[in-house]
Amino acid sequence: MRVKNLFWPAQCVLITGASSGIGKALAEHLVAQGAKVGLIARRQAALEQILADLSAPPNQVAYACADVTDQDALAKAVQQLEQQLGSCTVMIANAGIYHKTDVLHFDAAVQNAVFATNVQGVINTIAAVLPGMTLRKQGHLVAVSSIAAMIGLPAAGTYSASKAALVTLFQSLRVDLHPLGLKATVVAPGFVDTPIITDEERASVKDLLSAEQAAIRICTAIERDRAIDWFPWQTWLVCRLFSLLPSGLYRRLIAHVPEMEEANSNQ
């Protein structure tokens, strides 16, 4: 006999970056699990289409458009969704972008944009829900980092650093939030089949996960209140071994790993 999951029907989950990839898969999985879900991203047409496909009642699913780098706009979007769905109990800060770090054409605007979305965007997301969660003494903050946080990948320095910032930010938050009755989890996936990766990566990467597999894994980490979840283990193991190498050997061996390229969808 299958035991009904009682955890998700009691949750109101807000997800940033919900218009495609992992965020969209999270929304679909969580609606199927009975959670209330609020979707946040910039592209209204994409969010409307997801809402239509989900065909759930308006008191279960809603969307609001916001750019996570715009603190006021994001706070308004969260307020609007909470009015429609109820107080947020789980906030998944998933919005993120990837740009290469090209040392021969080092463009500060491009590199800063990665931090603005991947780090400041997460800080803005936390700021939008934390006062309410603190008052209610209930809430779970979740950030989507990456296995790229484990090691400084070649030509991906800013992306690796932005995702590493989330790991340490959430490690600290988990300690600071505990006395307030709040939780913090950071998840760190390897390659996931979403528009952020290139067709070449899609075809060549071993241990590529589907967005649905990643979503299920992330939801399990939240349910189990994991501090951090690196997955899949195969990619984690390779990165862990690289991280243990002396710096000279690391430099020589990591140079053979293909650089992560920018997909056309990146903005």
Ligand SMILES: NC(=O)c1ccc[n+]([C@@H]2O[C@H](COP(=O)([O-])OP(=O)(O)OC[C@H]3O[C@@H](n4cnc5c(N)ncnc54)[C@H](OP(=O)(O)O)[C@@H]3O)[C@@H](O)[C@H]2O)c1
């Ligand atoms: N796919 C992978 O291999 C992989 C691996 C590890 C970690 N991750 C992380 O997983 C997260 C989701 O990425 P994905 O793979 O699902 O890629 P994706 O399909 O490109 O999704 C990225 C999402 O972020 C949103 N977004 C980007 N910039 C935004 C901004 N300024 N404000 C609001 N929303 C913004 C996009 O929506 P709009 O364009 O509509 O705003 C989109 O919904 C990212 O943080 C990524 O770094 C991905």
